[in-house]
Ligand SMILES: NCc1[nH]cc(CCC(=O)O)c1CC(=O)O
């Protein structure tokens with residue numbers, strides 16, 4: 001035997017020299033939930049270790065993360081039912097607490113990178129990402145609301161807006177809306193290939209944003225499809241997206257790899273709520289070593305081709321490598 005691959009595995013030093021993939025705190029965007037009020041920190045029941053923070057405590061949380069080297073955050077609002085309506089009007093109300101939260105975070109930490117979500121669901125009384133009319137989710141009529149929402153978020157200080165609703169034509173529409181409003185430098189991270197996944201449930205618990213009727217299959221992609229992700233990617237590139245995102249991550253590593261091979265844009269992957277909760281739950285039961293499984297899972301997402309990982313594990317990862 002002349003070829004013995006095991007020689008390169010014989011010691012920790014050699015193993016670490018030949019490591020092909022390395023995770024860094026710089027790879028991460030940490031999704032964080034914000035609620036109205038003061039001095040509030042509520043744990044999401046289906047996401048142990050993940051909280052909804054009022055703005056004052058959100059600032060503290062972000063400061064802690066910044067000190068750990070996490071510099072990018074995706075902030076999501078949880079609104080009470082009485083603030084929701086059919087047209088998600090609260091989403092672009094300049095007085096609304098979410099926009100204030102973005103403004104305060106950006107003022108306190110100008111060097112942080114703040115991403116926001118552009119979709120109707122946290123503000124929609126129907127719990128859908130678009131306007132619902134006779135059981136249909138309207139595409140073009142929804143774009144106008146998304147445009148107002150994106151401009152309001154950019155105005156509040158968002159560095160990157162993340163259209164997450166899978167409406168057609170939204171990247172072009174938002175690019176134009178932002179440019180006309182003078183926000184030429186606001187980036188767009190498109191949720192390019194976002195699947196109609198059962199892994200989003202804990203997130204919908206966190207925001208109380210589950211659809212009141214029906215599902216999201218007429219806008220989010222069928223988990224069976226791969227070619228369709230290429231169509232979505234091509235359109236988002238043409239429409240002016242700065243980053244392409246795949247979501248969820250772990251059950252869609254092939255999609256991450258495919259987009260990486262077919263686009264020169266940076267690829268992001270969203271390691272979603274259910275992927276987090278599964279590992280946490282098995283860890284709590286003592287069935288898995290959740291820390292090791294976390295590291296292995298995050299590594300697999302990067303190995304597949306994602307240069308940016310949105311993950312609820314971001315802070316824990318940073319604490320671990322500190
Ligand atoms: N458009 C809303 C949105 N933005 C991010 C997620 C899910 C994130 C997660 O599960 O962590 C969702 C839920 C959905 O599409 O129903």
Ligand SMILES: [Mg+2]
Nearest residue numbers: 166167168232
């Ligand atoms: Mg699309």
